[in-house]
Amino acid sequence: MDLVQRGIGLPGTPGEDGGNATLDKIHALAPSGVLHVEERMQTPFEVLYAVIDRFFPVGQRYAVDTFWSGSDADGVLARLASETAKAPSPRSFSLGVVLPPAAIARPLPDAAFSMAGKVFACGYSVWENPADDEPNQAWIRQLAKVMAPSSIGAYVGEADLDRPSRLEDSYSPAAWSRLKALQSKFDPSGMFRNAQSLAASLKSAA
Numbered sequence: 001m002d003l004v005q006r007g008i009g010l011p012g013t014p015g016e017d018g019g020n021a022t023l024d025k026i027h028a029l030a031p032s033g034v035l036h037v038e039e040r041m042q043t044p045f046e047v048l049y050a051v052i053d054r055f056f057p058v059g060q061r062y063a064v065d066t067f068w069s070g071s072d073a074d075g076v077l078a079r080l081a082s083e084t085a086k087a088p089s090p091r092s093f094s095l096g097v098v099l100p101p102a103a104i105a106r107p108l109p110d111a112a113f114s115m116a117g118k119v120f121a122c123g124y125s126v127w128e129n130p131a132d133d134e135p136n137q138a139w140i141r142q143l144a145k146v147m148a149p150s151s152i153g154a155y156v157g158e159a160d161l162d163r164p165s166r167l168e169d170s171y172s173p174a175a176w177s178r179l180k181a182l183q184s185k186f187d188p189s190g191m192f193r194n195a196q197s198l199a200a201s202l203k204s205a206a
Contacts, residue, residue: 055093057126060128061132062124063124064158065154065158065163065166067120068116069120069147069150070152071119080121081094082146088135089127091128092123092127094121094123095120095122096119098118115155115169115172115175121147125137125139156171
């Protein structure tokens with residue numbers, strides 16, 4: 001299928017010029033032959049939600065996986081775009097975010113999201129008919145295989161937790177060790193199970 005790429009620039013700290021200097025740099029680097037350019041668009045939260053909601057219609061079926069990478073952004077995004085073009089559903093799409101160097105250099109606080117990298121990529125498989133579950137889920141798994149060599153982890157809120165070790169991949173090694181230690185201390189019987197262990201118990205019960 002044809003692949004359409006969309007770029008959105010959001011200055012994190014507008015400053016006195018309203019972020020126009022940053023947007024000018026982004027505009028100067030945009031490729032030629034673009035389909036549409038919309039500059040200086042006012043984006044209150046209501047507008048941002050309206051833009052995003054268009055990609056997640058109610059009643060559809062979804063599969064998603066995410067990838068943090070410390071590799072070169074060009075290579076990561078090129079692989080992401082190539083695999084997205086192979087998605088079986090025209091509703092499927094991917095997102096790629098390149099973090100500014102200053103954000104990566106700044107130490108992260110001791111908080112819930114301990115996994116991060118220079119580049120964030122995610123694929124969303126979106127389809128309607130349950131009969132199409134297998135090919136659309138297979139596409140997400142294939143995307144994960146292609147992205148794996150450059151991936152250092154996942155975003156826990158949108159990781160494919162049916163994949164072995166994916167939950168662990170969503171935390172830094174130090175944070176994961178602390179979580180396991182807390183589980184051993186306060187939940188030694190495993191009452192609060194993760195998605196993988198619960199799925200395994202359901203299969204054995206069946």
